[in-house]
Amino acid sequence: MQNSNYLYNSNILEVKNLNVWYRAFQALKEISLSIPRHHVIACIGPSGCGKSTFLRCFNRMNDLIPGTRISGQVLLDGQDIYNSGVDPTEIRTHIGMVFQKPNPFPKSIFDNVAFGLRINGFKGNIKEAVESSLRRAALWDEVKDRLNKSALTLSGGQQQRLCIARAIAIQPAVILMDEPCSALDPVATLKIEDLIAILKEEYTIVIVTHNIQQAARVSDYTAFFTMADDRSGILVEFGKTNEIFSNPKDKRTEDYITGRFG
Amino acid sequence: MIDTFHEKLEELKKDVIDMGNLVSNNVEDAINSILTGNPELARKVIKDDDKIDDYNAMIEEKCMYILALYQPVARDLRLIQSINIIVIYLERIGDISVNIAKLTIRLYEKDKKQLDKDILEIIIEMSNIVRSILDKALKAFSKEDSRLALKLDQMDSSITDLQKALYQKMYKTSVYHSEDYIKLVTNISLLSRYLERIGDNSVNIGDRVLYYLTGDFRHIHSDV
Ligand SMILES: Nc1ncnc2c1ncn2[C@@H]1O[C@H](COP(=O)(O)OP(=O)(O)OP(=O)(O)O)[C@@H](O)[C@H]1O
Ligand SMILES: [Mg+2]
Numbered sequence: 258m259q260n261s262n263y264l265y266n267s268n269i270l271e272v273k274n275l276n277v278w279y280r281a282f283q284a285l286k287e288i289s290l291s292i293p294r295h296h297v298i299a300c301i302g303p304s305g306c307g308k309s310t311f312l313r314c315f316n317r318m319n320d321l322i323p324g325t326r327i328s329g330q331v332l333l334d335g336q337d338i339y340n341s342g343v344d345p346t347e348i349r350t351h352i353g354m355v356f357q358k359p360n361p362f363p364k365s366i367f368d369n370v371a372f373g374l375r376i377n378g379f380k381g382n383i384k385e386a387v388e389s390s391l392r393r394a395a396l397w398d399e400v401k402d403r404l405n406k407s408a409l410t411l412s413g414g415q416q417q418r419l420c421i422a423r424a425i426a427i428q429p430a431v432i433l434m435d436e437p438c439s440a441l442d443p444v445a446t447l448k449i450e451d452l453i454a455i456l457k458e459e460y461t462i463v464i465v466t467h468n469i470q471q472a473a474r475v476s477d478y479t480a481f482f483t484m485a486d487d488r489s490g491i492l493v494e495f496g497k498t499n500e501i502f503s504n505p506k507d508k509r510t511e512d513y514i515t516g517r518f519g
Numbered sequence: 520m521i522d523t524f525h526e527k528l529e530e531l532k533k534d535v536i537d538m539g540n541l542v543s544n545n546v547e548d549a550i551n552s553i554l555t556g557n558p559e560l561a562r563k564v565i566k567d568d569d570k571i572d573d574y575n576a577m578i579e580e581k582c583m584y585i586l587a588l589y590q591p592v593a594r595d596l597r598l599i600q601s602i603n604i605i606v607i608y609l610e611r612i613g614d615i616s617v618n619i620a621k622l623t624i625r626l627y628e629k630d631k632k633q634l635d636k637d638i639l640e641i642i643i644e645m646s647n648i649v650r651s652i653l654d655k656a657l658k659a660f661s662k663e664d665s666r667l668a669l670k671l672d673q674m675d676s677s678i679t680d681l682q683k684a685l686y687q688k689m690y691k692t693s694v695y696h697s698e699d700y701i702k703l704v705t706n707i708s709l710l711s712r713y714l715e716r717i718g719d720n721s722v723n724i725g726d727r728v729l730y731y732l733t734g735d736f737r738h739i740h741s742d743v
Contacts, residue, residue: 502592503592503734504734505593514593515594515595516524516525
């Protein structure tokens, strides 16, 4: 079997010597790290250090930005997603994304979740698939009686869970989340955090957050990024979250998480 | 930049240093009270221990508020956690000083008893070492000096040797068998036990300082 060794590889994603440029500006420099399957990985670091850029490398969203250039490798189950034969839209069915501001389509709650299934040519029972996704996103009980109402009638926290339901409907292996709670109140935030803990049983989650307590609460591993002197983003430290938050190895990490940064 | 959080941490550290100085003074006074047979000084030790207890409660309360309001991490978290435990050791050392002070009162309230010169010398030697360990542990904390904290264990080992020598002296001289002498000897062996405990607690403080400074849990597991 061609891919037999990836089954034994506990890392679902591997980043090797990744560099990203926006025209002449290098936004990420020589990033290497491995992301273990069914874990939550938090990316933290000061504004502008390249966290969102890093996240967008995993589903080739940077390809959509003119002037972007990438070198290095991003391996999904051992296969480089930047290989010339790879179709970026195919990648996005394996790697879903949830954004900072909930961005449901101006359609019904049902259609928001069904949309991804339909365009991916889903052959099964759509109703069941929508229900199961809404259940897994811990939203079902709140919306089951109003599935045909517009998604825009939901609260911000509900909209965000709807976007999570939409992302998981197509059964991705990885879910990327870019500051998913920054527009939510503490209760809605806690719901998303609880949801993340449940989702990691089935998915691998990479989350960018500015709230370092949230990173500490939800993640198993933490990656700390910062800016080098030329303002390009570098990875300072990657390790188990409980170690990063009790005994970081690098002084820059410590200064940042203890609020001594800048 | 105004940084109330780190100002509060500095303030907390100063409280621990102040508490440490009170404890150190009380250890010194307690030992002096028994060596010079001064019940007056012993009573002052007992009275001053209340201040130490107050510091303990006040510091614990401040730690709670800092944890609740700022959720410190990394070095800051290790500092709070270590302080919480260091003040328990300090409070215990305070209590041991009170016990020594009570020995003084028991032995010297009515009349003066003469301690054998050899025994006295060993006690003085033990006291000096124990006080030095405590003061070095406190200094390691205030100066954030892990090299100093690492030395304490070694110093503590000489206490055991001195204790053995002390017991031998006491067995030799107890041929007199008078009731008074047996009472004296019993109290002196208690005193040596108290001094040893002060040494142990001080070494523990040093271990917490090491954990705070290095983040290495091995320092707080016993006998590494
Ligand atoms: N489309 C783009 N074109 C040019 N430069 C960009 C583009 N997107 C991001 N950058 C630059 O790349 C660097 C990294 O940006 P990125 O958005 O990845 O940072 P971030 O860590 O996510 O910041 P924040 O925490 O503020 O969201 C910044 O200097 C930013 O200005
Ligand atoms: Mg960003």
